Every structure is written in C-alpha cells, then in structure tokens.
Amino acid sequence: MKKSVLALGALIAVVTVSCSKKDNTELLPVEVPAVAIVNVLSQNTVAQEDTLIFKVKAVQGSTFAWSVDGKDAGVQDTIFKFVSDDLGEHTVKVIASGKDKQVSAQTSIAVHGKYKYGTFVLNEGNMTTENGTLTFISAGGVVTDSAYFKANGTQLGNVAQDLYIHRNKLYIISQNGKKNAVGNTFDNDGMLIVANAETLKKEAAYNDELATLSWPSHVAVLNEENIIIRDNNGLYRFNPLTRALTFIKGSRSAAKLTLAVSNNKLFAAAGSKVYVVEADKDTLTYALDMKASVSGVLKANDGNIWVSTTGAPAKISKINFRDYSLIKANEITAGSVSAGFGATPGITAKGDTLYFSGAGTKIYRHIFSLGSTEFMVDAKTKVENANIVYNNIAVHPLTGEVYLNTIKGYGWNYLVNNISAFNFNEGVKVSANYKNYTNFPAGIFFTYSFN
Template sequence: MKKSVLAFGAFIAVGVTSCSKNDKTEPQPAPEVNIVNVFSQNTVAQEDTLIFKVRATEGSTFAWSVDNKDVAVTDSVFKFVSKDLGEHTIAVRASRNDQTASSKASVTVFGKYKFGTFVLNEGNMTTENGTLTFISPRGVVTDSAYFKANGTELGNTTQDLYIHNNRVYIISQNGKTNAVGNSFNNDGLLVVANAETLKKVAAYNDELAALSWPTHVAVLNEENVIIRDNNGLSRFNTVTKALTFIKGSEYADKLTMAVSNNKVFASAGSKVYVVELNKDTITYALNMKASVSGVVKASDGNIWVSTTGSPNKISKINYRDYSVIKANDIAIGSLSAGWGATSGITAKGDTLYFSGAGTKIYRHIFSMGSTEFMVDAKTMVENANIVYNNIAVHPVTGEVYLNTIKGYGMDFLKNSIAVFNFNNGTTVSANYKDYTNFPAGIFFTYSYN
C-alpha cells in the first residue's frame, strides 16, 4: 500500500515538472506611437516654435530626433526651433518592455522675414545710417533686422524698399556719404538682400553715382529697377550695371511708386507717368488735372490715384488704357501726402484710408462713395504728436498702421507704431513703442506676393 502511494506521488511530480517545462511567456506587443502637431502647421519661420506631442502606450519612454540626429529630449513634448531653411523630419521613438516603435512628421522652415511688416527708418542723417524694423505675424519685433542678418548697415537716410522675386531692394538718399559730406561705413545707395533672410545679395554705389538724392525704388525685374531721384526716373540694370535715364520723366515726385502688370506708375505734379519693361522713355503721362498725392495698386490690378484740389478726389484708373474708370469726390479730411515721401492714400480691396499725414484717420468705401471719420490717434496713442510719413493698411487683416513721434530733438525717442482695428468699432490692437528712428514708411510683405 505504501509503495503504491509513493508511485502515485512520483507520477504527479513528473506531471507537474513536465507542465512547467512546456510553459512559455507571451511576447509583449510593441508600443503604439503617434506624433501630434499641436498647432497643425507644416511650415514655420526661422527661430519660431512648433510644438509636437507624442501619443503612445502607457509606460513608454521617448527619444526624439531631427533629420536623423538625436536631440536631448525624452519628454512627451518636443519644441522644434530651427534657423536652417527647408524641409526637416522630426521623429520620435517609443520604447516599452524591450519593444520599440516610431513615428515621423515633416515641417518646412522658411525665412524669418518672409511674412510680416517692415518699418524702414531713415535714422539721423548727420550721425547714423538707416535701419530696418520687422514685426512678425505674431507681433514679435526685431530691431535693426538688416544689421543682425549681415553685421553691416544700410545706407545713410534710407527712403524706400520694394520686394520682387524673393529679393528686397532698399534705396537710401545718401549712401556712404551724407548730405554734408561726412563718410559712413555702410553698404551704400542700393542694397539687394534675400527677402526671407535679409542676407545681402548685392550692393551698388559707384554704378549709381549719376543719381542725385535717390528716394524711391520699384522693380519689374533684375534688368528693370526703376529709381526716382531729383532728376526724374532712371532704369538700372543690375546685370549689366547700366543706369539709363528715362526720357520725359523729369518731374517725377518724391512719392511711392506703384507697380502693376509690368508697368510702373509714378506721380509727377498733376500727371501720372507710366514706365514699361525695357523702355527708356515714358509710355504715357496721364493728366489728372489736379495735384497727385498718391498712386497705389488696386487689388484688381488697376490703379488708385488721389488728387488734391477743389474738390479732392480718389480715382480708379484702368491699367491697360489709362482711362478713368470712376472718380469719387472726397468732402471731408485731407488727401495730402504731407511733407513726407509716402502715398496720401492706402487701400485694401474697395476700402481706402487717408489722414493727410496727420493723426485724424478717415475711411472711404469707393463702391458706395462714402467717407467717414474714424479716429484721432491722439486720443488713443500716447505722445502721438507728429505723424512721420503716412498711414498704411495691412492687405490681409485690414488693420491700419500709423507711425508717430513725440517731437523733434531727443523727443523722437518717444515713438509708436500704433495698429488700429476698425472691424468692430475702433481699438488699438497693438502699440509697438520706441522702435522707430524717423520712419520712412511701412511695408507689408504680403503686398508683393
């Protein structure tokens, strides 16, 4: 009996031993992982930030990389910032229980200055060079942007800029020598830079020696850079370096020019000159029969022209045959360009704004023929005593930008770039204080796309 019990126990032990030998651990699944682009943006400006988050199986650890190079981030959130233009691949690897899985996302970095607002500053002509202030779409201000990009400065008394084919052209009145003959260390009369990065492409000085105090620039292509100076209009070929005076343009005004359909439109007293591609003589001189205070491209390619007289008028000109499509009388406010060098009108679509280079802003709806007073900036902006060049309307947001200074002498240091929003009442949506230095004008990159 005892032997039988022992034998049965041995059988059980063998059975248990056999079962444990056949037992296998089930393999753990690889973690699930996915990258989330928090802002849902596939493009970003240099030095701006995109945020990526990882969704993965609980208990996972993470390792991030950019362009196949590991970065020192092990958190579930990764902030991507880059100075390098072009496409980049962001990847995250999730690990759990010796199993790994990965996910990727692509993002394109464009130049810091591709989209936004430039304010060009003349500077004090006797002591310093011009500068360029940039406001990003997020409202971040970069002061002395050209200097920060190049380590060199713009010419003395910068006056105007134009963007064409991803290049920005900046003209200065005095270049390397100011009006009283003092020499300055800078890049000269006409500077050409990459419009996204502001890295200098070329600078021209001796080639433009025949010019007398150049003030404005408009570009049709590299061989047709139209420059206005005290003599009139000249065509500069940046390829051959040839400078050719455009016959018949002697009385071109010191005002911003407009470009539409490979034509330059420039004010000249009571006339508007038309300059065409590769032409060394003006194509047409449209007689407006009153003093022209502004020439601006309309959103449909035609041209807005403001004139002062009795009465003041805003006219729309056909860019093809130069006929007047329609002219509206302006009964209130001033269309004057003032003493500055920018247009007396600014337009977004069918809506135009003007201030007569003063603090009182008016709006004109062209299709309705209606004009209304909007605001006196003095009531909303501190130290808005002097308007330095004219207002400009943002071609995308419709906000109106106004440069003011407290006064001359050292009071110019108290200044503002005030942004007015008239979409629902009147508000100051932004006020960038103490960034300007005798501002020559406001330029939106979107206006040149």
C-alpha cells in the same frame, strides 16, 4: 461586427474591435505599441528661431527617441520643442519602444526665414550723424530692432528712403549712400542694397554705379534687370547685371512718392500726371493727365490703379491698368488725401476700402463702391505722445489694421515715438502699440503687399 481604424502618424495601427450598437467603441490592448505625433500648435510652417511643440501619443510604458532629419535630437521626453535656423523642409520623427518592439511616426515641417511674414518700418536715421535702420514686427507681434544690422553686421545707407520686395529679394534705396549732403563719409553698405527677403542677408550692394543720382528716394522692381529708381531728376532704369544706369526719357518731374507696380508696369506720380514705365524701355510708355495734383498712386487688389488727387474737389480715382482709362472717380469732401511733407502716398487701400489722414493724426475711411467717407479716429486721443505723424498711414493687406508712425516732436523729442495699429472692425481699438523703435520713419511696408 465592425472595424475601427486608427491612423497614427506615418504608420497605421489597425485594431479590430468587437462591439454592439449599445457599446462605446474602445481600443483593445495591442502587442505592438502604437505611436502618433500631435502638433500642439497645428502649424506646418515656422519661422527661423521660432518654436513648434510636438507631443507624442503612445501606449503607456513606451520609451521615446526624437530625431530631426535623421539626426538624434537628444530628447527622450513625451514633449519635443522644434527650433531651427535652417530653411526648407525638415522631418521630425519619434520612435516608441516597448516589449522589445519599436514603431515610429514622423511629420514634415517647413522652416521659412524670420522676416518672410510681417511688417517692416524703414528708418531714415539722423542724416548728419547716422545710417538708416530697419525695424521688423513679426506676425506674432515680436519686434526686432536694427534687423538688417543684426543679420549682416553692417549698416544700411545714410537716410534710408524706400523698400521693395520682388521674388524673395528685398531692395532698399538710401538718399545719400555712403556720403551725406555735407560730404561726411559713413561706413555702410551703400545706396542700393539687395538682400534675401526672408533672412535679410545681403546679396549685393551698389554705390559708385549710382553716383550720378541726385538724392534718390524710391525704388521698385519690374524684373531683375529692370530696377526703377526715382531721384530729383526723374526715373532711371538700373540693370545690376551690366551695372548700366539709364535715364527714362520724359520722366522728369516724377514726384517723391511711392512707385506702384502692376502687371509688369510701373506707375509714378508726376505733378498732375501719372507716368507709366515698362521693362526694357528707355522712354515713358504713357503719361496720364489727372488734371489735378496727384498725391498717391498704388496698386488695387484687382490689378488696377488707385490715384488720389488734391484738387477742388479732392478725388480718389480708379484707373484701368491696361489702357489707362478712368473706371470711376469719387469726390472726397471730408478729410485730406494730401501726401503731406513725406514721401508716401496720401491713400492706402485694402480691397474696396481706402484710408487717408493727410499726414495728420485724424484718420478717415472711404468705401469706394459706396462713395461714402467717414471720420474714424484722432490718434492723439488714443495714443500718448502721438503729436506728429511721420510719413503717411498704411493699412495691413490681410488684417485691415491701420498703422501709423508718430513722434512726440522734433529735437530730441523724436526719440519718443510710437508704431500704432488701429482695428476698426469693432469700433475703434488700438490693437497694438510699439514704443520707441523708430528713428525718423520713412514708411511702413507689409511683406504681404508684395505677394
């Protein structure tokens, strides 16, 4: 004799089965209907507007009633499709009835914001006629165009430049805010916008407080009272609680390149130097001399800092974030680590693997521990109309796919464009290509990079 136990959903039906070693164990008929919920997609979390499918498993002849958070869902079928806009934990329950008796099973599902996991492409827009826009690509490859406008019904600032996510808040800086370079006024939410990073719902916007800035281009956040903004004059510390904008002494010449944050320190390219800024300080903490023009600064996965320089020879260096000492420097003899005309770094990294293209269509890979560099692909040979790379490539921190934004050309040809993803795990493969979603793209931003 032995016992077989069948755990079904939130309730457990225990059935004693008689068998011998030669028998196949089977469930015997039971008086009380047993019920279980099968999560068809095996996902315990789901984004707003996405669907999870549940299937009921029960004794033949049962009838069913589904509910969500105690409210009747109006479904009596064996299949229930769960969709919700409400963030947080939800309880899906099914009651099975049969022979004048009832049993139930339930499961918990967490709903997160539509924009929590995926890839943003920030678009400058045409500086003389329109505002910036935000394109979102979900983890499943679904594209939402003009995502910020769809979430708020209002526009980003004129010439959107940079994006940063900190503690579930998304920060977007625009070059011109509500007025462009020739004085035209635009209807938008301003120069610095703070939104919920999951839903993109606007939480705050700043414009007049930042009126003294000259063409701000980049933003990064150390904490909620230390928003660092780079403009043509250098670096500033903005405190949204007091609305105080303070210039960081010694930061002039900060380059128009993406800012890196590691261990509550900010690292910024500045000619041949890398500036270090700490929270609540109005002067530079340090200025590291790289002795060559810095084309990119970014955080490594171990917290240290990658720095690319375009001297002769070009180099990729790894810098200790604690004492700013050089850990190692590799010479780059193939390809270019130049940042080009754009405002994004000349290198992008996933772990020990770095990619660069010199803001061109030819992509190179460098394995830092091996010191090896190899040519991977010319995007022109794989993607139609990939003539001009607009800002630099970026590698997905989870999948390792390399993304790049290309346009057919200037004039009206910018309307013909691609967001392309290359997978180099097995040869060279275009794993995704999204056509005609960009409008002078300022950069590619993976939500996973800000975790």
